[in-house]
Amino acid sequence: MLISYREALNQAMREEMQRDSRVFLIGEEVGYYQGAFKVSKGFVEEFGVERVLDTPITEAGFTGLAVGAAMAGLRPIVELMTFNFGILALDQIVNNAAKVRYMSGGQLSAPMVIRGPGSAAHQLAAQHSQSLEAWFCHVPGLKVIAPATPSDAKGLLKSAIRDENPVIFIEAQLLYGTKGEVPDHDYSLPIGKAAVTRTGSDVTIVAYSKMALLALEAAEALSKEGINAEVIDLRTLKPLDTDTLLESVKKTGRVVIVEEGWEFCGLGAQIAETIYSKGFDLLDGPIVRVAGEEVPMPYTRPLEDLAIPDAARVISAVKKNL
Amino acid sequence: MITRVVMPKLTDTMEEGVVVAWKKHEGDAVDSGDILAEIETDKAVLDLESFGSGVLRKVLVPEGETVKAGKLIAVIGEQDDDIEATLAETSEDKTAAPEPQKDSAAPSPKQKPSQPSPAPSTPTKGEKSGSAKTETQATKAERSPESKIKVSPRAKVLAKEKGIDLSTIKGSGPEGRIVEADIQGQVKTPKVLEGEAQDIPLSQMRKAIARVTTSSKAPVPHFYLTTEVAMDQAERLRKQMEELGNGPLSLTVLFVRAAALALARHPEMNVSFMGEALRRHATIDIGIAVALEEGLITPVIRDCAGKNILQVAEEIRDLFVRAKSQQLTPEEYAGATFSISNLGMYEVDNFIAVLMPPQAASLAIGAVNIVPVARGRAIKLSRRMKVTLSCDHRALDGAQGARFLQSFKRALEKPLELFLPLKTRSKRDHEIDQ
Numbered sequence: 236m237l238i239s240y241r242e243a244l245n246q247a248m249r250e251e252m253q254r255d256s257r258v259f260l261i262g263e264e265v266g267y268y269q270g271a272f273k274v275s276k277g278f279v280e281e282f283g284v285e286r287v288l289d290t291p292i293t294e295a296g297f298t299g300l301a302v303g304a305a306m307a308g309l310r311p312i313v314e315l316m317t318f319n320f321g322i323l324a325l326d327q328i329v330n331n332a333a334k335v336r337y338m339s340g341g342q343l344s345a346p347m348v349i350r351g352p353g354s355a356a357h358q359l360a361a362q363h364s365q366s367l368e369a370w371f372c373h374v375p376g377l378k379v380i381a382p383a384t385p386s387d388a389k390g391l392l393k394s395a396i397r398d399e400n401p402v403i404f405i406e407a408q409l410l411y412g413t414k415g416e417v418p419d420h421d422y423s424l425p426i427g428k429a430a431v432t433r434t435g436s437d438v439t440i441v442a443y444s445k446m447a448l449l450a451l452e453a454a455e456a457l458s459k460e461g462i463n464a465e466v467i468d469l470r471t472l473k474p475l476d477t478d479t480l481l482e483s484v485k486k487t488g489r490v491v492i493v494e495e496g497w498e499f500c501g502l503g504a505q506i507a508e509t510i511y512s513k514g515f516d517l518l519d520g521p522i523v524r525v526a527g528e529e530v531p532m533p534y535t536r537p538l539e540d541l542a543i544p545d546a547a548r549v550i551s552a553v554k555k556n557l
Numbered sequence: 558m559i560t561r562v563v564m565p566k567l568t569d570t571m572e573e574g575v576v577v578a579w580k581k582h583e584g585d586a587v588d589s590g591d592i593l594a595e596i597e598t599d600k601a602v603l604d605l606e607s608f609g610s611g612v613l614r615k616v617l618v619p620e621g622e623t624v625k626a627g628k629l630i631a632v633i634g635e636q637d638d639d640i641e642a643t644l645a646e647t648s649e650d651k652t653a654a655p656e657p658q659k660d661s662a663a664p665s666p667k668q669k670p671s672q673p674s675p676a677p678s679t680p681t682k683g684e685k686s687g688s689a690k691t692e693t694q695a696t697k698a699e700r701s702p703e704s705k706i707k708v709s710p711r712a713k714v715l716a717k718e719k720g721i722d723l724s725t726i727k728g729s730g731p732e733g734r735i736v737e738a739d740i741q742g743q744v745k746t747p748k749v750l751e752g753e754a755q756d757i758p759l760s761q762m763r764k765a766i767a768r769v770t771t772s773s774k775a776p777v778p779h780f781y782l783t784t785e786v787a788m789d790q791a792e793r794l795r796k797q798m799e800e801l802g803n804g805p806l807s808l809t810v811l812f813v814r815a816a817a818l819a820l821a822r823h824p825e826m827n828v829s830f831m832g833e834a835l836r837r838h839a840t841i842d843i844g845i846a847v848a849l850e851e852g853l854i855t856p857v858i859r860d861c862a863g864k865n866i867l868q869v870a871e872e873i874r875d876l877f878v879r880a881k882s883q884q885l886t887p888e889e890y891a892g893a894t895f896s897i898s899n900l901g902m903y904e905v906d907n908f909i910a911v912l913m914p915p916q917a918a919s920l921a922i923g924a925v926n927i928v929p930v931a932r933g934r935a936i937k938l939s940r941r942m943k944v945t946l947s948c949d950h951r952a953l954d955g956a957q958g959a960r961f962l963q964s965f966k967r968a969l970e971k972p973l974e975l976f977l978p979l980k981t982r983s984k985r986d987h988e989i990d991q
Binding site: 488515516517518519520555556 | 709710711712713714730731734736737
């Protein structure tokens with residue numbers, strides 16, 4: 236079935252809410268407005284206002300409420316209108332959700348999903364165009380997922396909702412309208428398993444979310460020049476699928492990492508370190524990173540385009556590496 | 558006191574060694590000077606002597622295993638010494654400091670602990686201290702050529718697996734980095750042979766030969782001069798000497814003596830190219846290539862000009878016997894200033910020798926054949942052999958080599974000259990030293 240990324244997320248939540256009455260959705264405009272990006276379309280009609288909760292603009296408040304609900308036995312899904320606003324809820328996410336199991340000696344836990352759009356869309360400027368996944372990956376106790384395709388989005392969101400731990404689920408805003416084949420049957424995908432979305436022998440391009448699609452585009456262009464790139468879509472950022480990474484590097488010997496976020500202390504640094512420390516002898520050249528420019532995202536379109544990695548930069552990085 | 562026993566670095570070319578056999582075992586009492594183990598270097602099997610006393614507390618390397626020079630291979634201490642900290646040390650980084658330290662085991666009973674192993678261009682008696690210092694620096698710079706080579710980790714591992722010397726490979730990666738494809742290019746074999754082919758691991762000696770000859774042939778601009786020598790007189794004289802009861806006198810002895818004479822007459826040939834200077838050696842130290850099962854070794858006859866032909870003969874006999882059983886010490890096969898290689902006994906008429914840096918010249922000697930020669934209007938049979946001189950053009954020119962060859966040829970063609978004492982510059986220096 237060919238459906239959009241948005242519809243795939245909608246299906247995942249609907250199926251899980253149908254399956255498990257403890258699951259509920261909370262956030263700004265998730266109810267009557269059906270979500271700022273229409274991900275919760277039809278939910279109020281189906282599940283009622285008790286399970287689809289509209290909130291005021293109070294990220295710390297409703298995220299904290301969800302942490303409490305999770306500790307009390309429910310399984311909340313918090314929709315952040317964008318992860319940029321999640322910064323307001325960081326104390327609840329980092330200090331409560333991520334740590335409660337550890338600090339209570341296992342007596343309490345926070346099985347919840349915090350989801351919403353991340354990274355840059357078109358001309359939303361500095362405060363609304365950030366890729367903050369590295370922040371969340373840094374915190375012990377959180378799992379972080381960033382799917383690139385509708386089928387991965389559905390399968391992984393279902394796993395996230397069923398997980399006993401707090402899961403950060405980042406949806407790239409520009410992916411909501413993208414379409415892909417999604418299985419009709421009920422399915423879930425394992426958290427912590429990357430996908431080799433294109434096989435190749437010359438270089439491994441590691442990416443996730445929107446950049447995973449960019450990597451495929453670059454790989455196709457490279458193949459016309461006789462360069463056979465393998466593309467790994469991480470899907471889950473934490474825990475990182477080290478085995479799949481090393482298996483690929485064993486084959487190709489060369490790595491290019493693509494991320495939309497800022498380079499310094501970015502996720503690419505962690506991926507590179509993992510490969511260097513566990514697969515140094517597999518490498519046939521230094522790892523090359525492609526990342527967003529270290530600037531607040533410009534509003535103006537030409538500058539915005541320059542700040543975000545594009546296929547040409549990925550292609551150039553691969554050639555530099557070979 | 559705890560004594561660290563490390564794999565000694567006995568020569569400049571030695572990067573690793575094999576522990577052939579342990580002569581002491583864990584728990585054995587050890588006195589300073591006792592032989593701990595037999596070590597196979599790139600040229601010979603040597604005794605590893607203990608520098609410390611106590612008990613051999615721990616043996617870290619089993620017999621037959623190859624380890625890098627500088628790596629900790631055993632620990633000696635008193636029964637109650639805590640050796641854990643010593644064992645925890647990774648000794649890989651010690652390779653940069655190969656000279657035996659006062660608490661390390663000595664590499665060989667004949668080697669003075671305070672001196673590094675002899676370099677191929679061993680400065681000898683007549684050498685000034687200034688040039689000796691330069692030598693030490695040059696030696697250090699040459700010690701780890703691979704440290705300056707840009708190579709990817711993957712290529713490095715592969716090269717090690719395949720036994721490929723990285724210094725022989727030109728990198729094709731960014732900034733000249735050696736990458737996997739460069740190594741693969743070296744190891745590809747024709748497919749048709751794959752079924753029957755067999756990879757024989759390189760012996761230490763074979764690795765050293767590969768390294769040295771490559772470092773010679775590639776960067777040293779060689780040139781070659783060939784001449785023919787009439788050997789009738791020399792053969793006759795050799796027989797007469799034997800008849801006089803001087804024991805068997807090989808042609809090799811005559812060649813060494815003739816070369817020494819020619820070098821004494823043309824000291825400009827007894828040199829090494831040292832980059833910024835030409836080093837004219839004070840003594841004539843001639844290396845003679847000896848074929849072994851594993852490869853090649855060149856025992857050195859030191860100060861040839863200061864020895865008469867019978868002394869040279871005696872020395873060659875002794876060195877050859879010990880070379881065949883791999884019992885030479887590094888100072889006996891390193892540091893020649895000139896080399897002779899003779900393949901005449903294998904019916905080779907003529908060949909070209911590869912220089913052994915930093916030597917500037919090397920003589921390749923072919924078989925003595927009986928050939929018809931025109932003398933006046935008559936044709937007579939004569940014993941003739943061809944010799945080819947290989948020269949480093951950075952140090953020598955054609956005319957110099959040609960003059961040397963003339964002297965060498967004349968000494969063998971009028972061999973009485975071989976029995977006269979040499980009045981040489983090196984002899985004078987030798988006397989001044991004393």
